[in-house]
Amino acid sequence: MIDERNISILKILQIKTMDTVLNFLENIAWWGWILIAIGTIAIRDILQRKHTITHNFPILGHLRYLFESIGPEMRQYFVANNREELPFNRIERGWIYASSKKENNYEGFGTDRDIYAHQHIFINNAMFPFKIGKDHPNIHDKTFLPCAKIMGEFNKRRKPYRPASIINVSAMSFGSLSAKAVESLNRGVKIAGGYHNTGEGGLSPYHSTGGDVIFHFGTGYFGVRDDDGNFSMEKMVQLVEENPFVRAIELKLSQGAKPGKGGVLPGAKITKEIAAIRGVGIGEDVLSPPNHKAFDTVSEMVDFIEEIAEKTGLPVGIKAAIGKLAQWEELASIMKETGKGPDFITVDGGEGGTGAAPPSFADHVSLPWVYSFSDLYKLFQRKELTDRIVFIGSGKLGFPAKAAMAFAMGADCINVAREALMSIGCIQAQVCHTNRCPSGVATQNKWLQRGIDIPLKSERLAQYFKTFRKELIEITHAAGYEHPCQFQMSDIDVNVDDRNLSQELDRTYHYIKNETPFNGQQALKDCEYLGGHYANKSTQ
Ligand SMILES: Cc1cc2nc3c(=O)[nH]c(=O)nc-3n(C[C@H](O)[C@H](O)[C@H](O)COP(=O)(O)O)c2cc1C
Numbered sequence: 001m002i003d004e005r006n007i008s009i010l011k012i013l014q015i016k017t018m019d020t021v022l023n024f025l026e027n028i029a030w031w032g033w034i035l036i037a038i039g040t041i042a043i044r045d046i047l048q049r050k051h052t053i054t055h056n057f058p059i060l061g062h063l064r065y066l067f068e069s070i071g072p073e074m075r076q077y078f079v080a081n082n083r084e085e086l087p088f089n090r091i092e093r094g095w096i097y098a099s100s101k102k103e104n105n106y107e108g109f110g111t112d113r114d115i116y117a118h119q120h121i122f123i124n125n126a127m128f129p130f131k132i133g134k135d136h137p138n139i140h141d142k143t144f145l146p147c148a149k150i151m152g153e154f155n156k157r158r159k160p161y162r163p164a165s166i167i168n169v170s171a172m173s174f175g176s177l178s179a180k181a182v183e184s185l186n187r188g189v190k191i192a193g194g195y196h197n198t199g200e201g202g203l204s205p206y207h208s209t210g211g212d213v214i215f216h217f218g219t220g221y222f223g224v225r226d227d228d229g230n231f232s233m234e235k236m237v238q239l240v241e242e243n244p245f246v247r248a249i250e251l252k253l254s255q256g257a258k259p260g261k262g263g264v265l266p267g268a269k270i271t272k273e274i275a276a277i278r279g280v281g282i283g284e285d286v287l288s289p290p291n292h293k294a295f296d297t298v299s300e301m302v303d304f305i306e307e308i309a310e311k312t313g314l315p316v317g318i319k320a321a322i323g324k325l326a327q328w329e330e331l332a333s334i335m336k337e338t339g340k341g342p343d344f345i346t347v348d349g350g351e352g353g354t355g356a357a358p359p360s361f362a363d364h365v366s367l368p369w370v371y372s373f374s375d376l377y378k379l380f381q382r383k384e385l386t387d388r389i390v391f392i393g394s395g396k397l398g399f400p401a402k403a404a405m406a407f408a409m410g411a412d413c414i415n416v417a418r419e420a421l422m423s424i425g426c427i428q429a430q431v432c433h434t435n436r437c438p439s440g441v442a443t444q445n446k447w448l449q450r451g452i453d454i455p456l457k458s459e460r461l462a463q464y465f466k467t468f469r470k471e472l473i474e475i476t477h478a479a480g481y482e483h484p485c486q487f488q489m490s491d492i493d494v495n496v497d498d499r500n501l502s503q504e505l506d507r508t509y510h511y512i513k514n515e516t517p518f519n520g521q522q523a524l525k526d527c528e529y530l531g532g533h534y535a536n537k538s539t540q
Contacts, residue, residue, distance in 0.1 A: 349395025
C-alpha cells in the first residue's frame with residue numbers, strides 16, 4: 001500500500017516538474033534561443049582543440065572558414081577581371097560558351113588583352129587573304145577541316161584513319177566524368193565529325209553512341225586486362241572487333257598534369273557498372289601503377305605497339321607529357337632503324353587538366369606545351385621522321401589562334417578536354433576531385449547529373465567544334481593559306497622578352513617546320529580513309 005502511494009506521489013512530482021520545464025521553455029523569447037545556440041557553439045569552440053582560430057576566437061572564427069569556402073565564387077563573379085583567372089579566364093570561357101550556343105561571340109571596342117605581354121602570339125596576315133574557288137569544299141561547309149595526315153598510312157596499317165576534324169575530344173574516362181557528360185561528348189563528336197578519346201577508364205556504352213572513338217589505355221589496362229591486372233591482347237582484339245567505330249588506339253605513357261604518378265580508384269567509387277566496364281572487382285580499390293607491366297624498355301614498347309597494330313589492324317599512337325629527352329631519342333633511333341613505331345604521338349602540355357592530381361605534380365612536373373612540343377618535334381625532325389607521325393597537341397589549345405600557333409609548330413590535330421567540358425556546361429568550379437561537380441559533368445552523383453540534357457549538350461559540343469573550325473579557317477585564309485597545315489613557323493610571332501619583344505616562332509624555338517604534303521581540301525574530302533560521317537563503312 002505504502003509503496004503504491006509513494007509511486008503515485010513521485011509520478012505527480014515528475015509531471016509537475018515537466019510542466020515547469022515546458023512552461024519555462026515556452027516563455028523563452030526567440031532571441032533567447034539564438035543566444036543559447038550562440039552560447040553553446042561558443043562553449044564547444046573553446047573546448048575543442050582541433051582548430052586554433054575558433055578556439056581563440058569563438059563564433060567569429062567560423063567566418064574565416066565561411067569566407068574561405070565562398071571566396072573562389074565571389075572572386076569569379078565579382079572581383080576578378082576578364083583576363084585574370086586560370087586555367088581559363090572569363091573571356092576564354094565566354095568565347096566557348098557563346099560559340100557552343102551559336103550566340104554572338106564577338107568583342108566590342110577592340111582587344112582588352114595586354115598584347116605586349118610575355119607569350120602573346122601574333123599571326124602575320126597576308127596582304128591579300130586566300131581566295132576560295134566557287135566549288136571549294138568550304139563554300140558548301142564553312143566548318144569542313146579534316147586532318148591533313150592519315151594515321152597509320154606510313155606503317156601500312158590495315159585500317160588507316162584520317163580524322164574528319166582537326167579538333168577532337170581528349171582522353172577523359174567514364175568514372176572521372178558522369179555517364180551523361182560522356183554520352184553528350186560522344187553524340188556531339190558524331191554531329192561535328194570529330195573523334196572521342198575514351199580516357200583510361202575503358203570503353204563504356206556512353207562512348208558508343210555513334211562518334212568515332214580512339215580507345216585509350218594506361219597502366220591499369222582498364223577494359224583490356226586479365227584477372228591479374230595484366231594487359232590482355234585477346235580482350236583488345238575482341239574490343240576492336242566488336243566495336244568498329246574504334247578507329248585508333250592510344251597507349252598512355254603519361255599526361256601533363258601528373259606524369260609518372262599512378263592513381264588509386266577507391267573501392268567505394270566502383271559501382272557494378274564501372275567494375276564491368278573496367279574489368280575490375282566491385283568495391284575493391286584498384287591501382288594504376290606509374291609503370292606499364294607490358295614492357296620495360298623503349299624497344300619493348302615499340303614491339304608492343306607493333307603487336308597491337310598487327311592484331312587489330314588499327315593505327316596505334318602514344319600519349320605523353322615531355323621532360324627528359326634521352327628515351328625519346330632512343331625511340332626515334334629505333335623508329336629510323338626498324339621502320340616501325342607509333343602512328344601518332346599526342347603531346348600533352350604541363351598545363352593540361354586532370355580529374356585529380358597533387359598540386360606539386362600539376363604545377364611543376366613536365367614542360368608546358370610550347371617547350372615540350374618544340375623539343376620533341378626537333379628531335380624527330382633531325383631523324384627525318386616527322387612525315388610518318390601524326391602529331392596531336394593538347395594543353396589549353398582549344399582556341400583558334402592558339403591552334404594556329406600549334407599547327408605552325410608542326411601539330412596536325414588538336415585534342416581538347418576542359419574546353420569540351422565547358423561547351424557542355426562545366427563552370428570551372430575546379431572540384432572534379434570531390435565528386436561534387438555542380439554542373440553534373442565530373443561527378444557520379446545522380447542528382448547533380450540530372451540537369452544535363454544530352455541532346456542539347458551534344459549540339460553545344462558540336463557547335464563549339466564547328467565555330468572553332470570556322471574561325472581557324474578564317475584565320476588561315478587571312479594568313480594567305482587554305483589549310484592550317486600550311487602555316488610556317490615564320491607566320492607567327494610570339495612575345496619573348498623585353499629587349500626583343502616579339503620574335504617569329506622559328507627564331508624563338510630554333511627550328512623550321514617541315515612542309516606537310518597537302519593537295520587541297522578537296523583531296524582530303526575525297527580520301528577513302530576520312531572518318532566521321534564521311535567514312536566509307538566498308539573500309540572500317
Ligand atoms: C576530368 C579529366 C579527366 C582526364 N582523364 C584523362 C585520362 O584518363 N587519361 C589521360 O591521358 N588524360 C586525361 N586527362 C587530360 C586530358 O586528356 C588533356 O590531356 C588535358 O586536360 C589537356 O587538355 P585541355 O587543356 O584541353 O584540358 C583528363 C583531363 C580532365 C580534365
